[in-house]
Amino acid sequence: xxxxxxxxTKSLWVYHAGCSACNNCDIEILDALTPRYDVERFGIVVxxxxxxxxxLLVTGVPNYKTKEELKGLYSQAPQPCLVIAIGNCACGRxxxxxxxxxxxxxxxxxxxxxxxxxxxxKPEAIIAGxxxxxxxxxxx
Amino acid sequence: MKAEAIKERLKDRIVNWCKHSERRIYITISPKDVKEVxxxxxxxxxxxxITASGQHIQGGLEILYHFSFDQTGExxxxxxxxxxxxxxxxxxxxxxxxxAEWIEREIWEMLGINFVGHPNLKRLLLSDEWxxxxxxxxxxDS
Amino acid sequence: xxxxxVIPLGPHHPLQEEPAFxxxxxxxxxxxxxDITVGxxxxxxxxxxxxxxxxxxxxxxERICGxxxxxxxxxxxxxxxxxxxxxxxxxxxxxxxIRTIIEELQRIHSHLLWLGLAGHFLGYDTLWMWAxxxxxxxxxxxxxxxxxxxxxxxFKVGGVRHNIRDEDxxxxxxxxxxxxxxxxxxxxxxxxxxxxxxxxKGVGVLTKQEAxxxxxxxPTARASGINIDVRRDDPYGIYDQINWNVIxxxxxxxxxxxxxxILELYESINIICQCLEKMPEGEINTEIKDIPIxxxxxxxxxxxxxxLHYVRSDGTNRPIRHxxxxxxxxxxxSNKTTVVGETICDAAIILAAVDPCxxxxxxxxxxxxxxxxKVLNGWDLIELSRKKTKELRRNFKSILK
Numbered sequence: 001x002x003x004x005x006x007x008x009t010k011s012l013w014v015y016h017a018g019c020s021a022c023n024n025c026d027i028e029i030l031d032a033l034t035p036r037y038d039v040e041r042f043g044i045v046v047x048x049x050x051x052x053x054x055x056l057l058v059t060g061v062p063n064y065k066t067k068e069e070l071k072g073l074y075s076q077a078p079q080p081c082l083v084i085a086i087g088n089c090a091c092g093r094x095x096x097x098x099x100x101x102x103x104x105x106x107x108x109x110x111x112x113x114x115x116x117x118x119x120x121x122k123p124e125a126i127i128a129g130x131x132x133x134x135x136x137x138x139x140x
Numbered sequence: 141m142k143a144e145a146i147k148e149r150l151k152d153r154i155v156n157w158c159k160h161s162e163r164r165i166y167i168t169i170s171p172k173d174v175k176e177v178x179x180x181x182x183x184x185x186x187x188x189x190i191t192a193s194g195q196h197i198q199g200g201l202e203i204l205y206h207f208s209f210d211q212t213g214e215x216x217x218x219x220x221x222x223x224x225x226x227x228x229x230x231x232x233x234x235x236x237x238x239x240a241e242w243i244e245r246e247i248w249e250m251l252g253i254n255f256v257g258h259p260n261l262k263r264l265l266l267s268d269e270w271x272x273x274x275x276x277x278x279x280x281d282s
Numbered sequence: 283x284x285x286x287x288v289i290p291l292g293p294h295h296p297l298q299e300e301p302a303f304x305x306x307x308x309x310x311x312x313x314x315x316x317d318i319t320v321g322x323x324x325x326x327x328x329x330x331x332x333x334x335x336x337x338x339x340x341x342x343x344e345r346i347c348g349x350x351x352x353x354x355x356x357x358x359x360x361x362x363x364x365x366x367x368x369x370x371x372x373x374x375x376x377x378x379x380i381r382t383i384i385e386e387l388q389r390i391h392s393h394l395l396w397l398g399l400a401g402h403f404l405g406y407d408t409l410w411m412w413a414x415x416x417x418x419x420x421x422x423x424x425x426x427x428x429x430x431x432x433x434x435x436x437f438k439v440g441g442v443r444h445n446i447r448d449e450d451x452x453x454x455x456x457x458x459x460x461x462x463x464x465x466x467x468x469x470x471x472x473x474x475x476x477x478x479x480x481x482x483k484g485v486g487v488l489t490k491q492e493a494x495x496x497x498x499x500x501p502t503a504r505a506s507g508i509n510i511d512v513r514r515d516d517p518y519g520i521y522d523q524i525n526w527n528v529i530x531x532x533x534x535x536x537x538x539x540x541x542x543x544i545l546e547l548y549e550s551i552n553i554i555c556q557c558l559e560k561m562p563e564g565e566i567n568t569e570i571k572d573i574p575i576x577x578x579x580x581x582x583x584x585x586x587x588x589x590l591h592y593v594r595s596d597g598t599n600r601p602i603r604h605x606x607x608x609x610x611x612x613x614x615x616s617n618k619t620t621v622v623g624e625t626i627c628d629a630a631i632i633l634a635a636v637d638p639c640x641x642x643x644x645x646x647x648x649x650x651x652x653x654x655x656k657v658l659n660g661w662d663l664i665e666l667s668r669k670k671t672k673e674l675r676r677n678f679k680s681i682l683k
Binding site for chain 1: 321322323324325326327329330333341342345346347348349351395398410411414415418431432433
């Protein structure tokens with residue numbers, strides 16, 4: 001398992017699942033791909049299907065509809081799959097925890113490896129989070 | 141002015157006319173006239189339908205239909221009060237205005253108002269596992 | 283003989299944002315029906331708002347949509363100020379200018395974002411990278427003024443929270459001045475490009491009559507020849523004291539929508555320049571003690587169209603009803619008309635053309651209803667769209683003739 005993970009960190013392929021997010025985090029994720037930050041230099045690519053992905057990025061606070069979607073997505077992911085929760089909503093439900101349509105936080109549905117706080121986190125923060133995650137996985 | 145034309149056309153169907161400010165006008169009408177009034181506002185007077193908003197207040201469920209007249213920037217809000225809280229019903233305006241389909245579905249699931257004659261009355265926003273007969277926007281203490 | 287196939291699109295898609303689920307029924311290449319399912323982003327904000335203080339609600343509604351994160355608070359603030367006697371009567375003049383500048387900066391960032399995505403769906407990834415690169419300086423302006431790239435937290439009932447410092451004004455002016463050249467370049471790269479013209483003209487047409495029936499708003503309506511713009515019709519901020527034009531195109535196709543958005547970029551740049559010139563010194567905030575009993579409606583022209591907030595107060599410090607109508611709520615259902623009758627490879631760009639940010643192609647599986655066999659998967663919709671562009675590019679000499 002750990003060897004597989006080590007190999008995987010050489011070039012992370014990420015899949016982005018927006019769970020009732022407000023778009024800000026999603027835009028910042030895409031922003032990290034565009035010329036100013038350009039994480040593709042480091043082999044980080046957004047892919048179109050979870051079946052090709054090493055990392056699942058989750059944004060937003062899941063509602064009753066996306067909760068099931070997220071479970072499904074994670075079960076289809078090839079293991080080992082790392083999960084990064086991006087933004088305050090995904091990390092701890094933030095201001096939506098009293099809402100009638102927000103049953104649980106992301107880490108109550110799937111295991112989360114890395115939390116990146118901020119509303120929204122800046123692209124620099126997202127990159128820093130990913131770097132820390134790679135370091136953590138490398139040490140295992 | 142459009143306000144005069146509306147007064148002229150609706151005549152005694154207007155229960156109350158309230159000019160809140162220069163560009164915001166609230167018109168109270170009775171629930172049974174809704175479809176007729178709206179088809180004449182939308183079809184003959186060429187107002188643009190913005191949205192409807194439902195609310196649970198003391199004494200019943202209230203729907204406001206907001207219309208805009210873009211040449212003068214006025215908003216005309218038609219106010220309708222449905223007194224029957226147990227089984228609220230009103231005529232659907234979707235056959236007249238296609239753009240009202242989603243908002244009626246939303247009010248139906250959020251407040252439980254049944255729109256008679258709606259072509260596709262099913263859930264819009266809430267999940268299928270949401271319990272029947274529980275409406276998020278109704279006041280709890282009544 | 284053709285047989286019917288249903289293509290489910292979404293709800294999670296590789297590129298953009300809010301999940302939404304489209305079910306396209308196709309016969310051969312032609313789309314015959316579409317069913318749209320939304321609600322994947324429903325967080326109950328209208329109900330949550332009833333438990334928040336009038337000063338807290340702007341922070342909440344800012345998080346409805348990340349791209350219009352100044353439109354919703356502005357509309358809410360306008361609705362409350364409508365109860366208090368009108369924006370012009372209570373808000374200091376400098377605050378009105380700052381509000382207008384923020385609104386227009388946001389329009390620029392939103393339109394550039396959309397242009398980039400449209401390019402991506404057509405297979406012009408260069409355009410995507412360009413547009414997003416030139417969007418960054420605009421975000422830097424936001425960071426300079428408000429302290430955050432998105433979610434500006436600048437609106438409050440009675441004024442604004444942040445001032446524009448004098449030393450920032452030349453920097454904003456320079457950023458905006460540089461943008462004019464960029465928009466010129468986009469104009470050349472998109473509207474004069476024969477391939478894009480051939481690809482998008484006459485595609486996904488929403489006629490004027492249909493636009494009226496579906497009650498669409500914003501650039502979607504203006505591209506179909508409906509001359510509406512809240513900034514002119516029901517002026518707020520400082521728009522009534524500034525010279526600018528409403529852009530209207532008659533055609534109604536995806537190409538017209540792109541044209542409208544690009545030309546609006548010029549108008550926004552123009553408005554910001556005029557505001558920075560004319561902005562007076564003075565207060566930026568008035569203290570509001572009590573919100574009276576009553577109801578108010580505020581509406582503004584968000585980048586996607588008219589955004590309306592209805593607020594009712596019972597004299598306490600919380601709203602008892604807060605209704606939010608975002609522009610995409612009216613624009614997205616109109617896809618039912620525009621997509622039907624078009625080919626599948628055009629579906630992605632037509633669905634994206636109203637700027638809902640769904641373009642939804644991930645987990646796309648074509649199910650053959652007869653055999654239940656998967657025929658296509660994944661990125662195929664974008665791929666189809668790109669293939670068509672490529673073919674056109676290859677034959678583009680013949681288009682020119």
